[in-house]
Amino acid sequence: MSTAVSPLAPTDxxxxxxxxxxxxxxxxxxxxxxxxxxxxxxxxxxxxxVAGVFTKSKCPSAPVEWCRAKLKGAGSSKGxxxxxxxxxxxxxxxxxxxxxxxTALTAQIAAKAVGCSTEEVFLASTGVIGEPLDATKFDxxxxxxxxxxxxxxxxxAAKAIMTTDTFPKVATxxxxxxxxxxxxxxxxxxxxMIMPDMATMLSFIFTDAPLSAAVLQSLxxxxxxxxxxxxxxxxxxxxxxxxxxxxxxxxxxxGAPKITRASDPRLKAFxxxxxxxxxxxxxxxxxxxxxxxxxxxVVVEGATTKPSARKIAMSIANSPLVKTAIAGEDANWGRxxxxxxxxxxxxxxxxxxxxxxxxxxxxxxxxDPSYNEKEVSEAMKAPKIEIxxxxxxxxxxxxxxxxxxxxxxxxxxxxxRS
Amino acid sequence: MSTAVSPLAPTDxxxxxxxxxxxxxxxxxxxxxxxxxxxxxxxxxxxxxVAGVFTKSKCPSAPVEWCRAKLKGAGSSKGxxxxxxxxxxxxxxxxxxxxxxxTALTAQIAAKAVGCSTEEVFLASTGVIGEPLDATKFDxxxxxxxxxxxxxxxxxAAKAIMTTDTFPKVATxxxxxxxxxxxxxxxxxxxxMIMPDMATMLSFIFTDAPLSAAVLQSLxxxxxxxxxxxxxxxxxxxxxxxxxxxxxxxxxxxGAPKITRASDPRLKAFxxxxxxxxxxxxxxxxxxxxxxxxxxxVVVEGATTKPSARKIAMSIANSPLVKTAIAGEDANWGRxxxxxxxxxxxxxxxxxxxxxxxxxxxxxxxxDPSYNEKEVSEAMKAPKIEIxxxxxxxxxxxxxxxxxxxxxxxxxxxxxRS
Numbered sequence: 033m034s035t036a037v038s039p040l041a042p043t044d045x046x047x048x049x050x051x052x053x054x055x056x057x058x059x060x061x062x063x064x065x066x067x068x069x070x071x072x073x074x075x076x077x078x079x080x081x082v083a084g085v086f087t088k089s090k091c092p093s094a095p096v097e098w099c100r101a102k103l104k105g106a107g108s109s110k111g112x113x114x115x116x117x118x119x120x121x122x123x124x125x126x127x128x129x130x131x132x133x134x135t136a137l138t139a140q141i142a143a144k145a146v147g148c149s150t151e152e153v154f155l156a157s158t159g160v161i162g163e164p165l166d167a168t169k170f171d172x173x174x175x176x177x178x179x180x181x182x183x184x185x186x187x188x189a190a191k192a193i194m195t196t197d198t199f200p201k202v203a204t205x206x207x208x209x210x211x212x213x214x215x216x217x218x219x220x221x222x223x224x225m226i227m228p229d230m231a232t233m234l235s236f237i238f239t240d241a242p243l244s245a246a247v248l249q250s251l252x253x254x255x256x257x258x259x260x261x262x263x264x265x266x267x268x269x270x271x272x273x274x275x276x277x278x279x280x281x282x283x284x285x286x287g288a289p290k291i292t293r294a295s296d297p298r299l300k301a302f303x304x305x306x307x308x309x310x311x312x313x314x315x316x317x318x319x320x321x322x323x324x325x326x327x328x329x330v331v332v333e334g335a336t337t338k339p340s341a342r343k344i345a346m347s348i349a350n351s352p353l354v355k356t357a358i359a360g361e362d363a364n365w366g367r368x369x370x371x372x373x374x375x376x377x378x379x380x381x382x383x384x385x386x387x388x389x390x391x392x393x394x395x396x397x398x399x400d401p402s403y404n405e406k407e408v409s410e411a412m413k414a415p416k417i418e419i420x421x422x423x424x425x426x427x428x429x430x431x432x433x434x435x436x437x438x439x440x441x442x443x444x445x446x447x448x449r450s
Numbered sequence: 451m452s453t454a455v456s457p458l459a460p461t462d463x464x465x466x467x468x469x470x471x472x473x474x475x476x477x478x479x480x481x482x483x484x485x486x487x488x489x490x491x492x493x494x495x496x497x498x499x500v501a502g503v504f505t506k507s508k509c510p511s512a513p514v515e516w517c518r519a520k521l522k523g524a525g526s527s528k529g530x531x532x533x534x535x536x537x538x539x540x541x542x543x544x545x546x547x548x549x550x551x552x553t554a555l556t557a558q559i560a561a562k563a564v565g566c567s568t569e570e571v572f573l574a575s576t577g578v579i580g581e582p583l584d585a586t587k588f589d590x591x592x593x594x595x596x597x598x599x600x601x602x603x604x605x606x607a608a609k610a611i612m613t614t615d616t617f618p619k620v621a622t623x624x625x626x627x628x629x630x631x632x633x634x635x636x637x638x639x640x641x642x643m644i645m646p647d648m649a650t651m652l653s654f655i656f657t658d659a660p661l662s663a664a665v666l667q668s669l670x671x672x673x674x675x676x677x678x679x680x681x682x683x684x685x686x687x688x689x690x691x692x693x694x695x696x697x698x699x700x701x702x703x704x705g706a707p708k709i710t711r712a713s714d715p716r717l718k719a720f721x722x723x724x725x726x727x728x729x730x731x732x733x734x735x736x737x738x739x740x741x742x743x744x745x746x747x748v749v750v751e752g753a754t755t756k757p758s759a760r761k762i763a764m765s766i767a768n769s770p771l772v773k774t775a776i777a778g779e780d781a782n783w784g785r786x787x788x789x790x791x792x793x794x795x796x797x798x799x800x801x802x803x804x805x806x807x808x809x810x811x812x813x814x815x816x817x818d819p820s821y822n823e824k825e826v827s828e829a830m831k832a833p834k835i836e837i838x839x840x841x842x843x844x845x846x847x848x849x850x851x852x853x854x855x856x857x858x859x860x861x862x863x864x865x866x867r868s
Contacts, residue, residue: 087791088792088794089788089791089792090790090791090792090793090794090795090796090797090799091787091788091790091791091797091799091802092791092799125784125787126784126787126799126802126812126815126816126817127815127816128800128814128815128816129800130816160784161784161787162783162784162787162812162816162817163817270788271787271788271791352770352855352859352863353863356859356860356863356864357863357864359860359864360863360864362864365580366543366544366578366579366580369509369543369544369579369580369689370507370509370688370689372508372509373505373507373508373509373510373689374506374507374508375508376506376508377508378508379508379509381508381509381510381544382546382547384509384544394544394580396546397544397545397546398544398545398546398548398580399544399580399581437770437860438860438864439857439860439861439864441770441774441860442774442777442855442856442857442859442860443857445770445771445774445775445778446774446775446777446778446780446856446857
């Protein structure tokens with residue numbers, strides 16, 4: 033298995049500012065391996081609101097079920113969070129009843145360390161599945177982390193949640209909310225599916241903006257649609273995918289207005305910046321796709337509707353034949369036609385146009401007569417490939433990110449036993 | 451690209467009997483390469499009935515559209531066929547209006563050679579897409595083939611329609627219909643998606659049984675459900691998939707009854723044999739999956755319904771992570787859980803059981819305590835792997851065939867330019 037950093041890793045890594053109300057600490061709890069940093073604790077000031085979106089898997093992990101229950105939970109702590117515990121090494125998925133006990137015990141240990149209710153503790157796990165997670169390993173560790181947490185640990189935190197990621201993924205934005213400057217920090221992990229067990233996409237977003245939990249949930253729900261939900265590495269969905277957002281509200285001290293309605297016009301710039309952080313992180317996940325050598329952007333326009341465009345774009349982005357062609361630097365538009373055809377959405381073969389990195393290779397249902405093989409071959413060497421399909425039917429447009437499919441993906445996931 | 455025969459090729463190749471009323475001939479028409487056998491003509495006696503099922507692609511090839519139109523066609527020739535022309539080298543797909551002209555010209559040349567109406571000519575093409583198919587190349591060739599066709603050319607015919615298939619695929623059965631013996635012969639081609647362009651599954655079934663076109667269509671439609679439609683190599687669907695069946699009715703001379711209703715009880719044994727031929731051919735396609743080293747049978751039972759079991763089985767069979775694990779001889783049940791979860795069908799994580807080749811590795815939503823790693827590792831070395839998932843919810847059961855995903859698949863489809 034290769035440990036080299038993806039050739040698509042961003043060269044420009046931001047300095048992560050502090051977020052008032054958030055403190056971070058990491059440790060090696062020996063979850064799976066000794067001496068490897070595998071736990072992240074994020075401490076959140078009182079009054080921090082929380083929102084989350086999760087895997088659509090019908091077989092979710094125990095931590096996903098825990099978070100869902102806490103978000104729905106009634107009582108005074110509803111929509112509030114004081115701590116997030118993230119571990120790598122063990123996903124606590126498909127662990128039966130012991131999985132549930134394990135999340136409860138982890139939350140108890142964290143609640144005691146932080147001095148809060150278990151209702152205010154959020155959990156995420158990634159790593160091997162089907163193995164019991166021994167939560168007693170957090171005993172002592174979380175108490176130490178709670179004491180030593182500092183506001184400036186962002187890069188270490190992003191590293192602590194990595195599994196087979198080849199680089200840590202962080203993004204940040206500052207933006208005006210009312211007359212105050214507020215900050216949004218995010219981190220993510222994910223690289224397709226993780227050898228030798230289960231893939232997971234985890235992401236955590238923090239802001240000092242004073243947002244109600246409902247506003248935060250609305251931002252997340254809309255924000256993922258064109259970012260994390262418009263991303264595919266291999267069409268496989270983890271049982272553990274988790275995206276949590278936290279708003280400490282600390283910027284209220286600087287005059288930031290408290291936002292309680294998602295439709296509040298003062299939220300406009302913030303919303304844009306928030307989506308920008310989600311988009312940045314999700315693109316980084318595509319750039320770290322297992323074995324990826326090319327970032328692929330699939331744009332479908334002229335579909336009957338946007339959902340129809342999404343379905344067609346996903347069909348193209350998930351096609352092994354399209355992805356292997358891109359790996360081979362082959363502008364194989366025949367395979368793109370195939371993927372359009374199998375999507376089951378309205379399409380008229382004789383109106384289809386297809387281009388690669390701006391060079392049209394097919395139009396009106398046949399090869400573009402002006403298509404120059406040499407020019408296209410040259411364009412296909414670029415590290416980023418845009419496949420654009422124009423259907424010529426309506427105004428539906430959408431965009432999906434993915435990566436190519438290389439032998440390295442098979443090496444990473446094939447776990448060849450010798 | 452490897453030209454070695456798949457290690458999963460059947461060792462037992464049947465002697466193909468003649469079918470009264472069917473004559474075959476092959477030739478090298480120079481469709482794409484000179485000197486390569488690339489045309490098959492099947493001549494059918496007067497009165498031969500025909501039925502067909504085709505790709506569900508929204509962008510079908512010109513020959514698929516041609517066949518669909520002829521099957522629907524009105525007039526005295528409706529449901530009747532006199533000739534089938536199959537070519538490799540060019541799929542006549544995504545060729546715009548010239549594609550339609552090309553099918554019409556091919557049918558004209560064939561009709562003239564055979565002495566029938568163009569309405570009774572059926573066409574199938576496989577090979578490169580997006581390139582015009584020059585039908586004038588059939589001129590002369592088809593007339594010669596019509597003159598030289600013989601009843602015993604089955605293996606040559608199966609070879610003529612191959613593209614990247616590593617072995618010809620034939621199957622045969624004889625069975626009683628009334629008191630007469632009737633014969634069913636079938637051939638198929640397909641190996642996933644074909645380098646460097648488009649994949650295609652083509653299959654042709656011939657029988658001397660006297661069946662009406664409606665009966666034949668009913669047999670095909672029901673028969674593909676658990677055979678060709680329960681097969682996936684890589685989840686990609688060709689624009690050209692074609693399965694045609696022909697019944698010459700010649701066995702009527704030996705006393706076989708003419709069957710005009712699909713519900714006729716005399717059809718029972720024939721139906722079983724017919725489905726057997728379809729099952730045999732579709733398994734051979736899985737065995738010739740691009741880069742395949744293992745045949746994989748996914749069995750899902752205990753689902754709420756059979757369609758639900760099918761969806762879950764397909765989700766497992768199409769998961770790159772499951773397929774790479776099988777290639778690595780790794781009984782990675784975590785990935786099977788993942789694939790069950792992403793299918794979106796009813797599933798209860800805590801009732802799931804999973805076994806590989808009869809060895810249960812997970813039960814009641816967790817690792818099976820009796821699971822012996824060594825025993826399973828040994829079992830995973832077999833050339834055929836059965837993944838069985840028991841959902842414990844209902845009586846829905848289904849089965850899907852696929853193959854593993856190896857680096858060879860990437861090599862075949864990656865078309866690495868140097």
